[in-house]
Amino acid sequence: MAVFFWSKNTFKYMKHVIRAQQFDRGTMERIFLEAEDLQSMDRSEYGETLRGKIVATLFYEPSTRTRLSFESAALQLGASVITTENAREFSSAAKGETLEDTMRVVGKYADAIVLRHFDTGAADRAAQASSVPIINAGDGAGQHPTQALLDLFTIQREIGKIDGISIVFVGDLLYGRTVHSLTYLLTKFKVKKIYFVAPKEVAMRKDILTYLRKKQVDFEEREDVLGVLSKVDVVYQTRIQKERFGDRADVYEKVAGKYVLDRSWMRKMKKRSVVLHPLPRVGEIDPEVDSDLRAGYFRQVENGLYVRMVLLKMILEISDKGRRKRVLSTATQ
Ligand code: CP
Numbered sequence: 001m002a003v004f005f006w007s008k009n010t011f012k013y014m015k016h017v018i019r020a021q022q023f024d025r026g027t028m029e030r031i032f033l034e035a036e037d038l039q040s041m042d043r044s045e046y047g048e049t050l051r052g053k054i055v056a057t058l059f060y061e062p063s064t065r066t067r068l069s070f071e072s073a074a075l076q077l078g079a080s081v082i083t084t085e086n087a088r089e090f091s092s093a094a095k096g097e098t099l100e101d102t103m104r105v106v107g108k109y110a111d112a113i114v115l116r117h118f119d120t121g122a123a124d125r126a127a128q129a130s131s132v133p134i135i136n137a138g139d140g141a142g143q144h145p146t147q148a149l150l151d152l153f154t155i156q157r158e159i160g161k162i163d164g165i166s167i168v169f170v171g172d173l174l175y176g177r178t179v180h181s182l183t184y185l186l187t188k189f190k191v192k193k194i195y196f197v198a199p200k201e202v203a204m205r206k207d208i209l210t211y212l213r214k215k216q217v218d219f220e221e222r223e224d225v226l227g228v229l230s231k232v233d234v235v236y237q238t239r240i241q242k243e244r245f246g247d248r249a250d251v252y253e254k255v256a257g258k259y260v261l262d263r264s265w266m267r268k269m270k271k272r273s274v275v276l277h278p279l280p281r282v283g284e285i286d287p288e289v290d291s292d293l294r295a296g297y298f299r300q301v302e303n304g305l306y307v308r309m310v311l312l313k314m315i316l317e318i319s320d321k322g323r324r325k326r327v328l329s330t331a332t333q
Pocket of ligand 1: 066
């Protein structure tokens with residue numbers, strides 16, 4: 001049976017999972033080892049791990065992968081799941097209840113809350129109000145830290161390393177929350193170079209570029225992708241996030257469809273490289289590429305299940321440890 005070894009810092013800071021910057025390299029490496037372990041084990045070996053725990057999934061925005069993989073992860077570890085899949089309409093948010101009050105209430109029913117929300121910063125607000133751990137499953141155009149962890153795990157598995165790699169992010173880098181989180185995680189490793197390829201209307205966020213400069217990470221912004229494909233180990237393709245454009249439909253129409261990954265891209269890529277995409281895709285990867293061994297996006301989906309199992313176990317263990325400590329200190333007062 002696999003054993004968890006979390007650092008002192010992890011126990012101190014990781015009550016909630018809100019942003020990628022929370023993760024240090026050691027913690028990530030442990031998560032990846034554990035995820036690999038789980039993948040090789042039989043369900044009977046870990047199926048009782050979270051027996052008696054309840055995980056709530058509250059999704060105010062649509063999702064297929066994140067919600068179902070968290071729910072599957074919880075169920076496979078023996079936990080129970082309570083859920084609102086369209087919390088915007090079907091929870092009391094529709095009657096005007098604040099996010100903070102909802103968190104205070106759901107925390108009475110569940111041991112952890114997996115939250116997706118349309119507002120950037122919502123996970124942070126939820127964590128301030130919640131008595132149980134909050135896991136950010138995507139907050140508006142902000143971050144999606146658990147997706148970034150599974151992305152990085154996939155890079156390690158596909159390329160065999162993270163240090164020394166070059167990566168190109170393509171598409172909507174302004175609103176793409178997975179890109180933001182993965183960029184932050186990459187700064188914890190010694191990557192060779194990051195390329196950001198996007199139409200200027202959805203170029204990478206300036207505050208993140210400033211962060212990269214501060215961390216002395218080599219990066220380049222450009223609009224042409226074909227010139228970098230032979231230089232990178234990872235092509236991280238993304239969808240233009242139509243739902244974030246509001247009344248600027250003309251801007252969306254202008255940028256959508258600008259970068260479509262097809263066989264002509266694959267011919268330029270290294271023999272050992274990988275195409276990743278957080279999914280869903282809506283035309284920016286031609287399905288003709290799916291049969292190429294370097295198309296890693298469906299393996300990426302499977303990796304996500306194991307990474308989320310480890311995260312749930314980690315967060316609930318830390319939460320239990322914190323509770324035991326509080327009980328002990330009250331008893332000795
Ligand atoms: N990658 C991702 O977040 O997918 P869903 O929107 O389907 O959860």
